[in-house]
Every structure is written in structure tokens, then in C-alpha cells.
Amino acid sequence: MxxxxxxxxxxxxxxxxxxxxxxxxxxxxxxxxxxxxxxxxxxxxxxxxxxxxxxxxxxxxxxxxxxxxxxxxxxxxxxxxxxxxxxxxxxxxxxxxxxxxxxxxxxxxxxxxxxxxxxxxxxxxxxxxxxxxxxxxxxxxxxxxxxxxxxxxxxxxxxxxxxxxxxxxxxxxxxxxxxxxxxxxxxxxxxxxxxxxxxxxxxxxxxxxxxxxxxxxxxxxxxxxxxxxxxxxxxxxxxxxxxxxxxxxxxxxxxxxxxxxxxxxxxxxxxxxxxxxxFVAPTGSLAECIHVALESDRRPFYISDSGDNPTAGGAGDVTWSLARVLARPEFQKADGPVVVYASIPGQQAADTIVRAGVGAIVTVVAGAEVDNIHQGPIAMTGRVHAIKHGDRDAIIECVLQVGSVFVIITKLRKPYHHESDFTELKLEPRTADIVMVKIGYLEPELYEMAADWRLALTPGGVDQDLKRLGHCRIHRPMWPFDESFNEPPDxxxxxxxxxxxxxxx
Structure with a gap:
């Protein structure tokens, strides 16, 4: 044998x-x-x-x-x-x-x-x-x-x-x-x-x-x-x-x-x-993508917050997009369009929410503990919607309702790719108006759920606009950094x- x-x-x-x-x-x-x-x-x-x-x-x-x-x-x-x-x-x-x-x-x-x-x-x-x-x-x-x-x-x-x-x-x-x-x-x-x-x-x-x-x-x-x-x-x-x-x-x-x-x-x-x-989907600035989502009657409407995608290498704690979402008047009342935002890490914020418990009104500061290049930490006051312990990546997950925005706050960063990631936090992504996820192209379950979606060209460590990142060590010429070549490549x-x-x- x-x-x-x-x-x-x-x-x-x-x-x-x-x-x-x-x-x-x-x-x-x-x-x-x-x-x-x-x-x-x-x-x-x-x-x-x-x-x-x-x-x-x-x-x-x-x-x-x-x-x-x-x-x-x-x-x-x-x-x-x-x-x-x-x-x-x-x-x-x-x-x-x-x-x-x-x-x-x-x-x-x-x-x-x-x-x-x-x-x-x-x-x-x-x-x-x-x-x-x-x-x-x-x-x-x-x-x-x-x-x-x-x-x-x-x-x-x-x-x-x-x-x-x-x-x-x-x-x-x-x-x-x-x-x-x-x-x-x-x-x-x-x-x-x-x-x-x-x-x-x-x-x-x-x-x-x-x-x-x-x-x-x-x-x-x-x-x-x-x-x-x-x-x-x-x-x-x-x-x-x-x-x-x-x-x-x-x-x-x-x-x-x-x-x-x-x-x-x-x-x-x-x-x-x-x-x-x-790009695999229509793109635009964050403001343009939100405008299209609000004008659309297709629900749920997904928006990729692509510049800080933790599954591509982003720090996951860039607050630039979340700050702009919370500043919009459409979302500042509890009966406004329902937005689910996934997610922003904040260790102290998560601990504060856990101590307060579901239903409490709390003020927390989260994000930008690692990547504060584009925006500093963000303060939020809202009602605690849900708390979950034991996730492999996040450790603690919390949901804070700020106006009509349900912000997922985690102890450590976590990607949100599955419907259960939301439903286990008492969120219903299929009935939300807008679901904003730190991701690039939508993973299969999200892609199936989305009635429509846009890829927002937002800043972060995995910015989709490669030319503004500042590569200096890759071999040149390189498409699309260089769109004309003196001679065809070998x-x-x-x-x-x-x-x-x-x-x-």
C-alpha cells in the first residue's frame, strides 16, 4: 500500500x-x-x-x-x-x-x-x-x-x-x-x-x-x-x-x-x-448618495461608506461620514427616515452604554481613536436601543438611537455583512429606509437585501480615489495612475x- x-x-x-x-x-x-x-x-x-x-x-x-x-x-x-x-x-x-x-x-x-x-x-x-x-x-x-x-x-x-x-x-x-x-x-x-x-x-x-x-x-x-x-x-x-x-x-x-x-x-x-x-455600482459623494436614497422609493437603500471599510484594511473608526449623517436635519427627529449606520468603535462609549442599560438616554463620545486624520471623535446623545455581548470581533455591540439614526457602536471594530448581524441587535435592515455600511462592494446577503445601492466615495485608509492617497513606491507607469504609456508593457x-x-x- x-x-x-x-x-x-x-x-x-x-x-x-x-x-x-x-x-x-x-x-x-x-x-x-x-x-x-x-x-x-x-x-x-x-x-x-x-x-x-x-x-x-x-x-x-x-x-x-x-x-x-x-x-x-x-x-x-x-x-x-x-x-x-x-x-x-x-x-x-x-x-x-x-x-x-x-x-x-x-x-x-x-x-x-x-x-x-x-x-x-x-x-x-x-x-x-x-x-x-x-x-x-x-x-x-x-x-x-x-x-x-x-x-x-x-x-x-x-x-x-x-x-x-x-x-x-x-x-x-x-x-x-x-x-x-x-x-x-x-x-x-x-x-x-x-x-x-x-x-x-x-x-x-x-x-x-x-x-x-x-x-x-x-x-x-x-x-x-x-x-x-x-x-x-x-x-x-x-x-x-x-x-x-x-x-x-x-x-x-x-x-x-x-x-x-x-x-x-x-x-x-x-x-x-x-x-x-x-465601479461595481453608481458612485458619488456622500451627500449625493444620501440625496438619491431619500428621493428613491426603493427600500432598503444601501450606501457603502467605502473609504473606511474594515474588510479592506480601513481602521473602521473614521467618523467623517457619521458626523455628516447626524448633522442632516432630515434625521434629527425620531420620526424621520430610518437610518441604520454600521458602525463606529468606541471602547469607553460601549462601556458607558452597558452601564446605562437598554432604554437609557446617554451621551457618549466615539470614533477617531485610531484614524483621526479626517475628523475627530464624535459626541452623540441618544436612547440605548440594544446591547449584545460576546462577538468575536466587536466584543460588545450597542445600538444608540440618535434622532432617526440607529448607530451601531462597538467596543472593537467589526464588519457587518450578514442580516443576523443586524437582527441580533433588534434592527430590521429590510424595513429601514437607508442602511449605511462601512464596506465596498456589498457582500452577498447585503446585495440580496438591497433594493438599490450607491457606493459613496468617502475618505479613509482605503479611499477609492487611489490617486489622492499618495503612492510613491509602486512601479510606474501603472494604470490608472498613468493613463498613457510611452510603449506597450512587456x-x-x-x-x-x-x-x-x-x-x-
Whole structure:
């Protein structure tokens, strides 16, 4: 009987904005270790085809809510534990493969291209002959060094990321297939890597609409070509300022001509479509979006407060939009149009509300504890509508009714993506006039609920107006920062060598 391969699992994931003053600490990663990792992914469970096809050994994974730059101390703490745990796994049994479970847009104080750096350190422990399969967000960044350190690499094909688990399962399945089918244990897949000088926000590259919908529809067809293992297209992460921030195509397989030809075909399609990328919804200033919502008879009407989106890396506590909502006369009486605002963090405000209790009238100050660049903290007086304890991210959630605005105040920042996020706070988003959420494109449940919506171009660490953020380290020219190029970009893919071979960028 053929021995099952031993596959270790490790990785850190955090989408981080270098334009946010926030910092991400180790606890934010909610690390999982050992069996906790296997239990997180149902497709690795005993009795499942993948679960039974290998001996899976969890080291450590950590997935933090997107935010500001990760502190160096936090990274070193988690990275060192990963290395220690991998060393212990290697001592008990030789490791054949590694699933590198990452996002791809993490930035760390004092380091660059940190996913490649983490994998470089991992390879010093597990060895250069271990086959590594990485799964990533399509908003991650694939430098040549990361491509070099991996053997297999793939990313989501949908934005919003409804295929997250499918992608991770695909990365594991490709890894098992390689480990169980190679006639020569030294053989490695070929990797065609192609840089595309485009850097766009996710709200302009949603696969719900063209041209991203058509671009990503090509990927499964490339993957199905004989000689190809996987094909992937990365949009890249627009709110960080590093040389690796740009779009990338990679195709892996066994035939050099096939992988390079198809990588170039996908890259050219992406480049040729660049002028067709537009926002996934109608946009406008906050005032324009509120005006449209009030004039509309479609309910509920959603407005994305996009500049401070905590699931893209915003600090989540920018008060700029909330201050303007509360200042509008339409919303200053309790019988005005019902607005739900999600959300603003304020630790002291949450504690004050909890002490006062539901039904009390309180005055609190919240927001701008981290990101006060655009607006300072905001004072609010209102009636306590609801209190909830125990959320994984927020810890405490409160609702304060200020006029006709129901403001969700949290102890720590939290994204609001699900109907239950509201209903558990005694809010009914389906019957509200306006629901304003710190988000970019609407996540699936919100998208289904919205009778109509607008994307407000508001300030913050993930401002949709990229040109006003001040990128200075990305490679130029870069679309749309530069709309004219002296000559067309070189979209010829490069074959990246295996990690056990010499490589010069």
C-alpha cells in the first residue's frame, strides 16, 4: 500500500493598508494550532476524500481582520511559533508537502514582501524539496520571490469571495495530486509568471460585472487544458505602497510552451480590458448618495461608506461620514427616515452604554481613536436601543438611537455583512429606509437585501480615489495612475525556477 504523504499547514493572513494609521497585533490573528486547523476546514476531515488522502499536520495559521500594518513584534512572535511547530512536525515525521494558507497582502513594519519572507524561513526548516501549495485572495500580491518559493499557487476566482473554500480545497487537492502521482520525486511544476502594470481597487474589479466577470470566466478553461495544473489572476492590493503591488497572472503545469502561452493570453486580455473597469455600482459623494436614497422609493437603500471599510484594511473608526449623517436635519427627529449606520468603535462609549442599560438616554463620545486624520471623535446623545455581548470581533455591540439614526457602536471594530448581524441587535435592515455600511462592494446577503445601492466615495485608509492617497513606491507607469504609456508593457511571462534551483530576479 502506498504511504500517505505528510502535509503540514501554516500561514498568516492579513490584508493591510499602508495608508491607515492603525497597527495590527498578534492577538488579532486568532491563531489556530494543531487539530484546530483541521477542524476549521471540513474538506480535511476524516472521511472526506482529501482528509483521507494524506496525513495533515497543523502547525499554526492566523487570519486577522484586515487593518493597519502588522507590528514587527507581532509578526516575529507568530512566525517563530510557526517555525517551532514545523520543526516539531519534521522531527516526528518527514514532511512531503506544505499548504501555505495566506491572503497575500500583509505588510509588516520593517519588512517587505512578507509572505515570501515567511515562506523563505519556513523552507529553512522543512527543506527545499518539500512541495509547497499556496492559496491566496485575488487581492493578494505575487512577487517573483513568492512565485519562486512556491511550487503550486492559486487564488479566488470570485469577488465577493464566494469561492474561498473551493480555492483552498483546490490548493490542497493539487498538492496531494502532485505528491501521489510524481514518478520522479524531484520533478516540479513549471510556473509562468506575468506582471501586468494595473492596480485597481476591488470595487472596480468585481466578478459580478464585466470586464472582470469575463476575465475570470477564462480561468477554468485554461486550467482544463492538458498540461496545465492551475491558472490564476491576481488583481493585487491597491491600498498598500510596495513594489509588489500590481496585477499578476500565473499558470502552472508541465509544458513550458502551454503555460507561458496561456499566461500571456490571460495577461493580454486583462491589459486590453483596462479601460473598461469601472465601479461595481453608481458612485458619488456622500451627500449625493444620501440625496438619491431619500428621493428613491426603493427600500432598503444601501450606501457603502467605502473609504473606511474594515474588510479592506480601513481602521473602521473614521467618523467623517457619521458626523455628516447626524448633522442632516432630515434625521434629527425620531420620526424621520430610518437610518441604520454600521458602525463606529468606541471602547469607553460601549462601556458607558452597558452601564446605562437598554432604554437609557446617554451621551457618549466615539470614533477617531485610531484614524483621526479626517475628523475627530464624535459626541452623540441618544436612547440605548440594544446591547449584545460576546462577538468575536466587536466584543460588545450597542445600538444608540440618535434622532432617526440607529448607530451601531462597538467596543472593537467589526464588519457587518450578514442580516443576523443586524437582527441580533433588534434592527430590521429590510424595513429601514437607508442602511449605511462601512464596506465596498456589498457582500452577498447585503446585495440580496438591497433594493438599490450607491457606493459613496468617502475618505479613509482605503479611499477609492487611489490617486489622492499618495503612492510613491509602486512601479510606474501603472494604470490608472498613468493613463498613457510611452510603449506597450512587456507581457511576456517569465518561467520562475523551482525553489531548489538558483534564481535571480
Amino acid at each position: 502506498q504511504k500517505h504523504p505528510v502535509i503540514a499547514i501554516a500561514g498568516l493572513a492579513c490584508e493591510t493598508s499602508t495608508f491607515s494609521p492603525a497597527r495590527t497585533l498578534a492577538a488579532a490573528f486568532h491563531p489556530r494550532r494543531g487539530r484546530e486547523i483541521i477542524e476549521k476546514y471540513a474538506f480535511l476531515s476524516p472521511g472526506m476524500p482529501l482528509g483521507d488522502s494524506a496525513s495533515w499536520k497543523g502547525a499554526l495559521i492566523g487570519h486577522a481582520l484586515p487593518g493597519g500594518i502588522v507590528t514587527r513584534a507581532a509578526f516575529e512572535e507568530l512566525a517563530n511559533e510557526i517555525l517551532t511547530r514545523l520543526g516539531q512536525i519534521c522531527e516526528s515525521s518527514p514532511v512531503d508537502g506544505l499548504w501555505f494558507d495566506i491572503h497575500g497582502a500583509m505588510c509588516v513594519e520593517g519588512l517587505e514582501d512578507v509572505e515570501a519572507e515567511l515562506l523563505r524561513r519556513i523552507r529553512l526548516v522543512v527543506g527545499s524539496n518539500v512541495i509547497v501549495s499556496a492559496s491566496m485572495d485575488l487581492h493578494g500580491n505575487v512577487s517573483q520571490q513568492l512565485a519562486y518559493q512556491t511550487d503550486l499557487i492559486t487564488c479566488y476566482r470570485m469577488a465577493p469571495h464566494e469561492d474561498e473554500m473551493d480555492t483552498k480545497e483546490r490548493a490542497c487537492r493539487n498538492l496531494v495530486d502532485i505528491l501521489t502521482s510524481r514518478a520522479d520525486a524531484r520533478s516540479r511544476p513549471l510556473k509562468a509568471w506575468c506582471k501586468i502594470p494595473i492596480l485597481l481597487p476591488g470595487e472596480q474589479t468585481s466578478t459580478r460585472v464585466e470586464p472582470a466577470k469575463g476575465l475570470y470566466a477564462l480561468v477554468p478553461g485554461v486550467e482544463a487544458i492538458p498540461g496545465v495544473i492551475d491558472a490564476a489572476v491576481w488583481v493585487g492590493y491597491a491600498w498598500a505602497d510596495e513594489p509588489r503591488n500590481h496585477a499578476v497572472v500565473m499558470v502552472t503545469g508541465w509544458d513550458a510552451e502551454i503555460v507561458t502561452e496561456n499566461a500571456q493570453r490571460l495577461a493580454m486580455h486583462f491589459w486590453d480590458s483596462r479601460e473598461a473597469f469601472h 507581457l511576456r511571462p517569465r518561467l520562475i525556477p523551482s525553489s531548489n534551483e538558483p534564481f535571480v530576479e
